[in-house]
Ligand code: NA
C-alpha cells in the first residue's frame with residue numbers, strides 16, 4: 001500500500017460496532033485498489049479512548065473511529081455537537097445535518113486547530129437506557145445514581161435531578177451489580193443485551209429517550225492533505241456510507257434483541273410516552289443554551305444546530 | 316513486618332524533601348476513606364449521591380500514586396531483580412548503580428519531553444490562550460489539566476533525583492555501599 | 498533515527514525481550530526498565546512524535562478509579578499490622594488449626610479465597626496477605642518456600658473468582674455475557690484453590706518439619722478467652738465489607754474504604770488507635786502503592802508501544818501459521834502463546850494482543866466463547882506468577898523483608914505454576930467444568 005494508516009476505534013474488538021468499522025476499513029482498501037491500508041486497532045490499544053484526539057494531533061495515531069463527545073473536556077463544543085440530547089429523533093436526522101446541514105463543515109472548522117480532519121460521521125442508533133429500577137418518566141429520574149459519558153448528556157441528566165458519574169465502560173457491569181449506580185447510559189440495546197447487562201438491570205428503556213451520540217471517522221490533517229484527490233473522495237464517500245451502514249445494522253440488531261428480551265419474563269422493556277419524551281427534551285434544550293455559553297465554539301455549534309432544526313421545522 | 320520508617324540510605328536533600336512531603340500528603344489516603352464513607356451515607360441514608368466524590372477521590376489517588384513513585388525512588392524501594400547485583404563486589408555494585416542512574420535519566424528525559432507536550436495540550440488551547448482541560452462531566456472540574464501538569468512536575472523532579480543520585484554515586488562509595496538493595 | 502522499524506516485528510519483538518531481560522538482570526528498577534524499553538522503541542521505531550504514547554498511558558493508568566482499591570487494601574493491611582489485630586488473628590487461627598499440620602497455610606488460602614470473592618485487585622490482595630499471613634507463617638516455623646508460594650499464589654487468586662476485571666475485559670472484548678463468565682469461572686477457581694490446599698497437605702504430610710505444630714510452650718501468652726474482645730470487631734468489619742459488596746451497596750473501592758474504617762474503629766475499641774499509627778499506616782501505603790503502580794505504568798507503556806508496532810498483526814500471523822490443524826492443536830498452540838506472552842507482559846497487554854484474534858477463531862472452531870474466557874483467565878493466573886515478569890511476585894516483594902529476594906519468590910512459585918497448568922489442562926480436557934450450569 002502507498003499509505004498505511006493506524007486508526008484506533010473507541011470500541012472493543014468483539015462488538016458489532018467494531019465489526020462494522022472493520023468492514024469500512026476493508027472497503028477503503030478495496031476501493032483504492034490497495035493504495036490505502038487502514039489498520040484498525042481496538043479501544044485502548046495505543047492510548048485510552050479520551051486521548052485519541054491529542055494522539056492524532058501529535059502524530060501518534062493516524063486516525064480514529066470514535067465518539068466526538070469524549071473530547072468534551074477539551075472544548076464544550078464537542079460535548080454539545082457530540083450528543084445534542086433532545087435534537088434528533090433518529091440517526092437519519094443527524095446524518096442529514098452532518099452531510100447537508102453544515103455539520104461536516106463545522107466539525108472541520110472545530111478540528112482544524114488540533115491538526116485533525118473530520119472525514120465523516122453519523123449516529124450509532126438511538127441508544128437504549130439500562131436500568132435496575134422501573135423508569136416510566138422524567139419524575140423517576142430524581143435521585144437516580146447513574147453512569148453517563150462525558151458531555152452534554154451529563155448536564156442534562158443532572159438538570160433532570162439524576163446524579164451522573166462518568167465511569168469507564170469496563171466498570172459499568174460491576175457498578176450496576178454492586179448498586180453503585182442504578183442505571184447507565186451505555187450503548188445500543190443489542191450490545192447491552194449481549195454483554196448481559198439486562199440480567200442485572202432488567203428494566204431497559206427502549207427506544208432510548210436520552211442520547212444519540214455522533215460517531216466519527218477522523219484523521220491527522222497533514223496525512224489527509226498528502227492524499228491524492230481521488231483517495232480523499234473515496235474516504236469521504238465511504239465515511240458517508242459508513243454512517244448509514246452502522247445505524248442501519250445496529251437498528252436491525254436492536255430489533256432482534258428487543259424481541260428476545262420481551263420474550264424473557266425476567267426483563268421488562270419500558271417505552272416512554274410521547275409526553276414524557278417531550279418533557280425530557282425540554283429539559284435538554286434548556287441545557288443547550290447553558291452549554292453554548294461555555295465557549296465561543298460551543299456557541300457556534302448552538303447556532304448551527306438550532307438554525308438547521310428551525311430550517312427543517314424540527315424545533 | 317513493614318519497615319517502621321524509611322531509614323536514611325544516603326538521602327540527598329531532594330530525597331529528604333520528598334520523604335517529608337510524602338509523609339504529610341499520605342494522610343490524604345485517610346481522607347479518601349472518610350469521603351468514600353460520606354458518599355455511601357449520602358447515597359443510602361439521604362438518597363442524594365454527590366457529583367463530586369467519585370472524581371475527587373480518583374484525582375487524589377492518582378496524585379498520590381505519582382508521588383508514591385518519587386517516594387519509592389527517594390527511599391530506594393522500587394522492586395529490582397538482584398540475582399547478579401548481590402553476587403558482585405561493592406565496587407562493581409557502585410558502577411552498576413551508576414549505570415542504573417544513567418538509564419533512569421534516559422527514561423526520565425524522554426518521558427519529560429512527552430509529558431511536556433501532554434501538559435501543554437491540557438492547559439493551552441490549540442488556537443492560543445489558556446484553557447484548562449476539564450473532565451467533561453456535569454461537575455466538570457479541571458482535574459485532567461491539573462493531573463497532566465502534576466505528572467510533568469513529578470517527572471521533572473524525578474529527573475533531578477536521578478541526577479543527584481548519579482553525582483552521589485560518582486563521588487565515591489557513600490553509606491549505600493554496604494546496603495542490600497531491595 | 499535508529500530505524501528500529503527496519504528490523505521487522507519479529508526481530509523487533511526479540512530485541513525488545515532481550516533488552517528487557519538484560520536491563521532487569523543488571524538490577525535496574527523494574528518500573529523504569531520496562532518504561533525505558535517502551536520509550537526507546539517508541540523513539541527508535543517511530544521517532545520522537547510517538548513518545549507521548551508513554552505519558553498518555555501513564556495519565557490514563559493512574560486515573561483509573563478501580564486502582565483506588567489497591568491503597569484501600571494496603572491501608573487495611575497496614576492498620577491490622579501496626580495494631581495488634583493481625584497477630585491476635587493469626588494466633589487465634591494457629592490455635593484453632595493446631596491439630597492440623599499446615600493449618601495456618603490452609604487458613605491463609607481460605608482467607609485468600611474470601612478476599613478473591615470480594616474483589617479482583619491482585620496487587621492489594623497479595624500485599625495484604627504478604628503483610629499479614631507470610632510473617633506469621635515464618636514466625637511459626639513454616640518452610641519458607643511453602644509459606645511464600647502459598648501467600649503469593651493465594652493473593653493472585655483475585656481475578657480467577659468473580660468479581661474479576663480479567664473476565665469483564667474479556668466479556669467486553671468477546672461480547673459475551675459477563676454474568677455467564679462469572680458463573681463459568683466459579684468452579685475452576687475453586688478447583689485451583691483446592692489444588693493449592695491439597696498440595697500443602699501432601700507436602701507437609703511427606704515432610705512434617707515443613708509445618709511444625711505449635712507446642713503449648715510456643716503459644717503466646719495472650720490466652721484464648723480474649724478472642725472475642727480482641728477479634729470480634731475486626732471480624733465484624735470483614736462481614737460488613739463482604740455484606741456491602743454482596744448486598745449490592747458499594748463498589749469494590751468503596752467497600753474496601755468501609756473495611757479500612759471498620760478496622761480503624763476496631764483498633765479504637767482495642768485502645769490502639771492513634772494518629773501516629775494512622776500515619777505509619779498511610780506512609781506504608783504511599784510507598785507500597787508507589788512501587789505497585791509504577792510497575793504497572795512501565796508495563797502499560799510497553800503494551801501501547803508494542804501494539805502500535807504491529808504486535809496484534811504479528812500474533813495473528815503466528816496463529817494462522819498453525820491454525821490449519823484441528824481444533825485441539827489450535828487451542829493448544831494458543832495456550833502456548835498465552836503462556837509465553839504471560840511471561841513478559843501483564844495481563845492487559847496479553848488480552849489486547851490476543852483476544853481480537855483468538856476469540857473469533859475459537860468460536861469458528863465451535864468452542865464456547867464462555868469456556869474460552871475461563872481458559873484465558875486461568876492462563877492469566879499463570880502469568881501473574883511466571884518469571885521474569887510476574888506481577889504477583891513483584892507485589893509480594895514490595896512488602897517482604899530484604900532477605901527474601903525475587904529469585905526466592907519465583908523459585909517458591911514453581912510448584913504453584915505447575916498446579917495452575919494442571920488446572921488449565923483439566924479445564925481444556927473437561928470444558929463442562931466451566932459450562933455445567935448451562
Ligand atoms: Na475476584
Ligand code: NA
Pocket residue numbers: 839840841842879880881882883884885886887888
Ligand atoms: Na508472568
